Amino acid sequence: MLAVSVRRGVENKILFSAKDLCTWFELRRWGFFRVGSVKAVDGVSFELRRGETITIVGESGCGKSTLAKTILGLCLPARGELNFDGKRLNGLNTRQMRSHRSKIGYIQQDPYGALPPFMTVRRILEEPLRINKTGKKEEMKRRVREVLAEVKLTPVEDFIDKFPHMLSGGQQQRVVIARSIVMKPRLIVADEPISMLDASVRIEILELIRGLQHAHNLGVIYITHDLSTVRHFSEHIAVMYGAKFAEKAKVKDILDNPLHPYTRALLSAVPKLDPANVTTFKEVPPGEPPSLLKPPSGCRFHPRCYAIIKGLCDVESPLEFEAKKGHSVACWLYRK
Amino acid sequence: MKILIDAIRQLARYPSAIAGLIIIGTLIGMSFYAVITIPYSEAIKLWQGRDGVWNEIPRNAEPKWVNLFPGINLPETFILNSEDIVSKSLQPLGGGIKKIEKRMEFDFGYDCFPQEMSLFFDATYDERPPHVFLTWLTPDGREINLAERRADAPYRISLDRDLAREIGGLAPEVGLFADPFAEEIVPLQGRYGLQITGWLFEEDSSLDVRLVVFGQVHGIAGTDHMRRDLMVALLWGAPIALTFGFLAAVGVTASTFIIAAIGVWFGRWVDAVIRWITQVNIILPVLPILIIVGTFYSRSIWVMLGVIIALSIFSAGIFVYRAMFLQIKGMPYIEAAKAYGASNFRIIFQYMLPKLVPVLIPAFVMTIPAMVFLEASLAVLGLGDPLLPTWGKVLKDAWVNGALLMGHYYWVLLPSALLMMTGLGFAMVGYALDRIFNPRLRES
Ligand SMILES: Nc1ncnc2c1ncn2[C@@H]1O[C@H](COP(=O)(O)OP(=O)(O)OP(=O)(O)O)[C@@H](O)[C@H]1O
Ligand code: SF4
Numbered sequence: 166m167l168a169v170s171v172r173r174g175v176e177n178k179i180l181f182s183a184k185d186l187c188t189w190f191e192l193r194r195w196g197f198f199r200v201g202s203v204k205a206v207d208g209v210s211f212e213l214r215r216g217e218t219i220t221i222v223g224e225s226g227c228g229k230s231t232l233a234k235t236i237l238g239l240c241l242p243a244r245g246e247l248n249f250d251g252k253r254l255n256g257l258n259t260r261q262m263r264s265h266r267s268k269i270g271y272i273q274q275d276p277y278g279a280l281p282p283f284m285t286v287r288r289i290l291e292e293p294l295r296i297n298k299t300g301k302k303e304e305m306k307r308r309v310r311e312v313l314a315e316v317k318l319t320p321v322e323d324f325i326d327k328f329p330h331m332l333s334g335g336q337q338q339r340v341v342i343a344r345s346i347v348m349k350p351r352l353i354v355a356d357e358p359i360s361m362l363d364a365s366v367r368i369e370i371l372e373l374i375r376g377l378q379h380a381h382n383l384g385v386i387y388i389t390h391d392l393s394t395v396r397h398f399s400e401h402i403a404v405m406y407g408a409k410f411a412e413k414a415k416v417k418d419i420l421d422n423p424l425h426p427y428t429r430a431l432l433s434a435v436p437k438l439d440p441a442n443v444t445t446f447k448e449v450p451p452g453e454p455p456s457l458l459k460p461p462s463g464c465r466f467h468p469r470c471y472a473i474i475k476g477l478c479d480v481e482s483p484l485e486f487e488a489k490k491g492h493s494v495a496c497w498l499y500r501k
Numbered sequence: 502m503k504i505l506i507d508a509i510r511q512l513a514r515y516p517s518a519i520a521g522l523i524i525i526g527t528l529i530g531m532s533f534y535a536v537i538t539i540p541y542s543e544a545i546k547l548w549q550g551r552d553g554v555w556n557e558i559p560r561n562a563e564p565k566w567v568n569l570f571p572g573i574n575l576p577e578t579f580i581l582n583s584e585d586i587v588s589k590s591l592q593p594l595g596g597g598i599k600k601i602e603k604r605m606e607f608d609f610g611y612d613c614f615p616q617e618m619s620l621f622f623d624a625t626y627d628e629r630p631p632h633v634f635l636t637w638l639t640p641d642g643r644e645i646n647l648a649e650r651r652a653d654a655p656y657r658i659s660l661d662r663d664l665a666r667e668i669g670g671l672a673p674e675v676g677l678f679a680d681p682f683a684e685e686i687v688p689l690q691g692r693y694g695l696q697i698t699g700w701l702f703e704e705d706s707s708l709d710v711r712l713v714v715f716g717q718v719h720g721i722a723g724t725d726h727m728r729r730d731l732m733v734a735l736l737w738g739a740p741i742a743l744t745f746g747f748l749a750a751v752g753v754t755a756s757t758f759i760i761a762a763i764g765v766w767f768g769r770w771v772d773a774v775i776r777w778i779t780q781v782n783i784i785l786p787v788l789p790i791l792i793i794v795g796t797f798y799s800r801s802i803w804v805m806l807g808v809i810i811a812l813s814i815f816s817a818g819i820f821v822y823r824a825m826f827l828q829i830k831g832m833p834y835i836e837a838a839k840a841y842g843a844s845n846f847r848i849i850f851q852y853m854l855p856k857l858v859p860v861l862i863p864a865f866v867m868t869i870p871a872m873v874f875l876e877a878s879l880a881v882l883g884l885g886d887p888l889l890p891t892w893g894k895v896l897k898d899a900w901v902n903g904a905l906l907m908g909h910y911y912w913v914l915l916p917s918a919l920l921m922m923t924g925l926g927f928a929m930v931g932y933a934l935d936r937i938f939n940p941r942l943r944e945s
């Protein structure tokens with residue numbers, strides 16, 4: 166369906182890395198007293214090279230969006246290290262943080278909500294340019310037309326002066342994508358970019374993102390519920406469970422040979438040959454998703470796990486073991 | 502900006518809004534007229550009424566237009582001066598003393614008596630003022646001696662008790678014009694005269710007189726107990742009320758908006774503190790605080806303006822705006838704007854404000870008359886600005902002087918009509934704007 170990266174074999178340089186990243190939301194009473202914290206991202210590490218995609222899957226509420234926001238600098242990490250483009254992002258001041266943010270594109274889930282309803286497409290696309298003071302007026306105008314053409318909203322005249330509500334969902338999402346690349350970023354964070362779109366336009370949008378990725382050698386962090394598209398869209402995948410990565414590897418390795426009991430339970434319900442049917446986590450595995458306010462002791466999956474090692478799993482949190490080269494699993498079954 | 506222009510264009514579809522705009526336009530026109538024809542310092546001076554600026558204006562006179570009603574024929578003020586002199590003679594008596602005789606005549610054709618009479622002297626002298634002897638001539642040929650006096654101070658004929666006694670106990674302005682043969686006390690119409698015999702004791706001395714027969718009507722608006730033409734206050738009340746209302750509304754709306762925005766934006770303890778202050782502030786009664794400030798500190802309209810704005814920074818409106826801000830703050834496009842580096846300031850004013858304009862604008866327009874009324878109420882309570890002529894102060898004077906008991910309805914009617922028109926005008930425009938910006942209200 167989609168071409169695999171043309172740059173295969175060339176070892177691209179590391180674009181983005183996170184080490185032991187934690188994002189906690191403090192719950193306060195009357196705005197003053199801490200009464201606990203929601204650990205929405207709790208010790209996540211991964212690397213991403215230029216031109217590559219990492220897909221993050223996980224059930225609702227496991228912290229995927231929070232991870233995306235932390236990468237974008239919209240949430241401040243409580244702990245951990247972020248590196249982007251060879252630069253450490255921790256401890257940047259507000260201004261540096263702003264210019265950092267503008268170098269990462271952001272594609273949101275709800276295209277209509279992502280566009281200010283009172284701005285025209287032109288204004289929406291000019292905003293990042295104006296805010297970051299890139300070039301003169303003429304250049305900005307040219308750039309706006311350029312990105313509209315890139316997301317195939319052509320002829321440009323038909324779209325440039327429209328308000329968001331005058332566009333279809335697919336067109337709105339194209340505007341969102343255009344906005345995400347208008348600053349010529351190297352990394353794009355796409356948080357469930359197709360889950361609110363009509364089934365008929367989902368593939369187009371994914372192909373568009375993939376096409377832009379190849380054209381500009383972008384790193385993409387793709388967050389989804391929907392496993393059916395992952396195999397063709399992405400090189401790497403990380404399965405998130407209760408604010409942590411349960412398993413992380415090449416897409417093929419995980420889909421063909423899942424190791425973590427959670428991933429296994431997830432995929433076992435689906436005929437192996439047809440990953441297109443793997444669309445939801447609703448029924449598997451049975452049990453409640455873990456509370457992030459008071460997570461279960463030890464392995465967060467242990468209340469639902471069929472392979473639980475009593476006395477270990479419910480006491481000690483598993484480390485990330487490298488089961489195979491490039492395939493890490495956070496499960497005591499793979500301890501060495 | 503565009504949204505405002507669109508709104509104004511849409512207003513044309515609402516007849517009530519057009520009426521409201523006409524009222525507001527008239528008030529603005531009135532304001533300009535007032536400020537241009539009566540400069541500020543002049544207005545203040547007139548309203549303080551010092552230096553006898555109103556000497557020749559009748560007290561508590563009704564507006565002239567009452568004479569348009571059938572059966573009403575109230576006298577107007579008329580002033581006799583050197584032009585009305587019909588005969589004049591100057592006779593040197595030797596030793597620098599001169600005797601002058603002047604006679605002025607006028608026609609009186611009203612069914613009512615004048616309100617008051619005064620004679621003003623315009624005499625030049627070094628030490629000894631001229632001496633005059635005054636005689637009143639009636640149409641039926643009677644001669645009444647008014648007084649013999651020095652021409653150094655105005656002669657308030659109406660206040661002359663001796664004269665009153667002499668003409669049968671009637672007030673002089675009545676007795677001098679009354680028909681002696683009529684059953685009832687009615688004025689005798691015809692040609693009256695005033696004979697002035699004067700002695701000048703100095704070489705360069707001169708004497709001129711002006712007889713003012715105060716009518717019962719004056720100007721378009723009538724006058725008050727201090728002879729002040731109410732028109733001054735009615736005209737000048739407009740720019741003051743509009744300026745006050747506008748500034749207060751801007752201050753209140755903007756400060757409420759900004760505080761709500763700050764609270765929602767920074768959240769945490771900032772928001773908690775703002776909510777706490779607001780809750781306390783809401784139960785603080787505004788009027789008593791204003792009365793305290795007015796009594797112990799200053800009654801200046803600008804001090805009051807400041808206090809009103811300060812008190813309403815943390816008003817109940819905060820909660821309304823807060824709720825809306827919270828909703829907008831959660832919109833993904835705000836998150837997106839942060840992601841591409843928009844500053845807090847830009848997000849609040851360019852991304853959140855446009856969503857609030859539909860609520861903000863009608864609320865702002867409706868706040869204007871509320872503030873105008875508040876200012877008027879303060880004035881009625883005796884906390885009006887000490888210098889400025891305002892509608893509220895006219896009402897207060899009317900109330901203190903028992904205007905309605907005395908039948909001076911115009912004194913109350915005109916300022917209250919202006920206040921009500923102001924409220925009506927802004928309310929009509931405000932409701933129309935509300936419908937335009939929040940079309941869902943239209944169905945219900
Ligand atoms: N601002 C916040 N304050 C407190 N808790 C939050 C905040 N944002 C998210 N959370 C909590 O963090 C957890 C993770 O939320 P997140 O939105 O990252 O989940 P998600 O994986 O993206 O879910 P979904 O698939 O439904 O989008 C949730 O339990 C959520 O309630
Ligand atoms: S660590 Fe233990 S409880 Fe957790 S997934 Fe592995 S086996 Fe199951």
Ligand SMILES: [Mg+2]
Nearest residue numbers: 229230231356
């Ligand atoms: Mg999410």
